[in-house]
Every structure is written in structure tokens, then in C-alpha cells.
């Protein structure tokens with residue numbers, strides 16, 4: 324009997340109908356709900372939908388005993404949550420509970436919970452957990468980073484973790500926190516930046532922050548003219564001057580607002596009412612510094628995160644862009660390939676020219692370059708205090724190559740590879756959430772993603788997962 328059949332049979336014998344085999348509706352459904360099309364097309368050996376931490380422990384022990392490998396699906400927004408031939412442990416089926424504690428000062432979530440559900444549960448308390456720009460993400464974001472509109476003022480999502488329940492590949496449960504000692508202290512360090520390499524987080528506790536409505540202003544420039552890049556250069560010059568309460572993100576891309584025209588969206592968000600005038604003045608400064616055509620300028624206040632406009636250029640006639648949809652099983656889907664780097668505050672006129680040229684050269688109009696403004700509180704924590712690396716970043720820059728037809732795949736992937744190289748002189752880190760397994764560049768990206776923390780992570784991985792049960796890429800070029 325082939326190896327994968329042995330572990331599937333053992334899992335089904337011990338765990339019964341929470342195990343779905345290829346061809347079972349639950350198997351097809353679980354894969355159809357994975358966000359990235361390439362990941363959704365993979366063939367795990369089976370899908371297991373655990374009901375509690377005991378099931379998780381059983382899956383890891385059985386896989387270890389029978390030579391199986393395991394990937395974990397939280398929110399399902401990454402390409403590392405599913406692998407050919409490995410067990411797909413789908414936490415999103417049953418482990419989605421959210422428990423608000425201490426009048427909202429803390430929140431305890433189960434391992435398959437989405438951050439949007441956390442914010443909804445916290446809403447009546449006037450408190451929030453700083454997360455990314457979409458509510459769909461799960462603990463893969465919360466344990467590997469978490470960059471969003473509150474990073475500059477409050478830090479990463481993972482900086483708000485206060486305790487984690489982790490099931491390691493030997494099936495043991497560890498309660499981790501700043502009080503942990505010995506090997507558990509190492510694990511507490513590691514789960515804040517690299518949890519998937521060490522176990523399954525079945526519960527996580529976060530401290531929350533008080534947050535009233537946020538103010539957002541959006542400016543959109545058409546970059547058609549010869550000096551189109553000047554608007555981007557002006558943005559690069561002004562954003563680092565923002566106070567911590569103000570974050571000035573941007574998107575370089577296309578929309579129906581001006582079909583065929585490269586656009587720059589400047590998205591300024593303010594966490595404190597007292598800083599709104601300063602934020603507006605900084606937007607004025609960007610506008611004054613460029614002769615690019617201003618196509619749209621509007622402001623509004625709303626509840627974090629659901630009440631804020633999407634981080635994308637407005638559509639036709641300035642219409643709000645729709646939220647990013649989650650896939651439905653059976654949908655015909657194109658492809659997506661991303662890169663994400665942290666850069667210092669040094670982005671300048673030359674790189675603005677090159678990035679605009681790269682956008683014009685993009686193989687599809689869905690390709691875009693995002694500038695998530697970080698700096699501020701991101702750097703309040705030392706790079707070696709947690710496993711997360713890249714704290715000196717002023718920006719996190721996700722590059723998104725998006726295509727519909729398989730024959731655009733190679734051109735789109737090469738576009739992302741070429742474009743990220745334009746940022747080389749400014750790059751201070753690679754964001755681990757966009758490191759994809761199985762590409763030529765993956766080993767080097769792993770080294771850049773964890774920097775000086777990588778040797779400690781690899782040593783610990785050798786102790787915690789010697790048989791390599793968890794299929795999470797941490798092996799890189801030495």
C-alpha cells in the first residue's frame with residue numbers, strides 16, 4: 324500500500340467521518356474554498372476537519388507514526404496551507420469560536436477563526452485588534468505578521484498576542500506566554516512570526532486596543548502624462564513625514580475610474596481625531612507636488628475595519644470598490660502570484676519612474692503594486708524579540724500578479740519577479756506570508772524573510788519536528 328494510503332486509512336480508522344478522501348464532497352468543498360487558485364488545485368491525501376485540540380493532536384501523532392505530512396488551513400488565504408500528498412487539516416470547519424473577555428480588553432479565538440469575526444465580536448466594546456486590510460484572513464496572518472491601517476500606530480497583529488495554545492507534532496499541547504520557561508520560551512518566541520513551522524495553534528489570546536471611528540481620505544491621480552511618476556515620487560517623499568497616528572498607503576494599478584490609465588491611489592487613514600487636520604495637510608502636500616491629474620478626492624469616517632473603503636482605486640464614477648470576494652467551490656479561476664517586501668524610507672524619484680514603467684509593462688490590467696505604510700510602532704519591538712523580521716520597514720510592498728488565462732501565467736510571474744528586483748536597493752526584509760513553496764527563488768526568500776532569526780528557527784524546528792511532519796517551508800539557501 325502506498326505511504327499516503329497508510330496514513331489516510333489510519334486517520335479514518337481513528338477519527339471517522341471528520342476525514343474526507345479525494346472524491347468526497349467535503350474534500351472538494353474544502354479545496355474549492357482555498358483562496359489562491361494554484362493552491363486550490365493541489366491534491367492533498369485527505370482533508371481532516373478537527374472538532375477540538377484532541378483531534379488535532381491525534382492527526383499529528385498518526386501522521387508522525389505513519390510517515391505522513393500535514394498542512395494547516397486557517398483563513399485559507401495563503402499558498403502554504405495545502406500540499407500535494409499531505410493531510411489538509413482544515414481548522415475553518417469547526418474551530419472558529421471567538422470569546423470576548425474583560426469587557427473587550429482581551430479576546431480568545433480558536434485556530435480557524437477569521438480576523439473579521441474577531442472585529443465583529445469586539446465591536447460593541449469600542450475596542451479592536453489591529454489586523455490587515457481584509458477581514459478574511461485567519462491565524463496565518465495573526466501569527467506571521469499582520470500589517471494594516473493600525474501598524475504604524477499600534478504594531479503588528481502578532482504584537483498583540485498574549486498567549487497561545489500550540490499542539491506540536493508529537494501531539495503535546497503547550498500553553499505559551501511570556502511566562503513560559505525553557506523550550507516553551509523558545510516556542511513562544513517562534514510562534515510570533517513563524518507558528519506554522521512548529522505546530523497547530525488551537526487557541527490564541529490577544530490584547531485589544533481602544534479605537535473610535537477612523538478617518539480615511541482617498542486621492543486618485545491619473546499617471547498618463549510624461550511626469551506621471553512625479554505623483555508617486557511626491558507620495559514617497561511625504562508619507563514618511565506622517566505622525567504615527569496617520570498611515571499613508573498607496574496602490575499603483577488600474578480601475579474603471581479611468582480605463583486604461585495607470586492610477587495612483589493615495590489612501591490616508593487616521594487613528595486619532597486630533598490628527599485629522601495634519602493628515603489632510605499631508606494629502607494637500609502630495610497633491611501640490613504633482614501636476615498629475617487628480618481624478619478623485621474624498622474623505623469619510625467609519626468603523627475599523629468593515630466601515631472603511633477597500634484598499635483599491637475607486638471604480639467608474641468614483642464608486643466604492645467591492646470587497647475582495649472569497650472563492651466558491653466549482654468557480655472557474657485564473658491565477659495569482661505575489662511577492663512582498665519591506666523597504667526603508669528611501670524610495671525616491673528613480674524607483675518611482677521604474678515602478679510606473681513596470682506597471683505599464685504589466686501583462687494584465689489586474690496586476691498592481693501596493694504600498695502598505697508601516698514604520699512607527701512596527702519598529703518599537705526589536706527584530707530578535709520575536710521570530711518576525713523586517714521591523715525597520717517604512718513600507719510593506721505587496722506586488723500582485725493576477726491573470727485569467729493559463730497562457731498569461733509565465734509572463735505574470737516573471738513580471739512580479741522583475742518588479743520586485745527594482746526595489747532591491749531599498750529592501751530591508753521579505754514578508755514571509757508571500758513566500759511560496761517550490762519556486763527557484765523560494766530558498767533565498769526564506770533566508771531574507773527571517774534574517775538573523777533563521778538559524779534559531781531552524782535549530783528549534785529540528786528539535787520540535789525532527790521527522791518533518793509539518794509541511795511548512797523553512798529550509799532555505801544557507
Ligand SMILES: Cc1cc2nc3c(=O)[nH]c(=O)nc-3n(C[C@H](O)[C@H](O)[C@H](O)COP(=O)(O)OP(=O)(O)OC[C@H]3O[C@@H](n4cnc5c(N)ncnc54)[C@H](O)[C@@H]3O)c2cc1C
Pocket residue numbers: 358394395396397398399400401402403404414434435454455456457459460461462463464465467468469470471518519522523524525647756795
Ligand atoms: C486578499 C489578501 C489580502 C491580504 N492582506 C493582507 C494585509 O493587509 N496584511 C497582511 O499582513 N497580510 C495580508 N495578506 C497576507 C496574509 O497575511 C496571509 O495570506 C496569511 O497567511 C493569511 O492567513 P490565513 O490563516 O488566512 O491563511 P492560511 O492559508 O490558512 O494560513 C497561512 C499559513 O499559516 C498556517 N496556519 C493558519 N492557521 C494556523 C493555525 N491555527 N496554526 C498553525 N498554523 C496555521 C497555514 O498552515 C499556512 O502555512 C493578504 C492576503 C490576501 C490573499
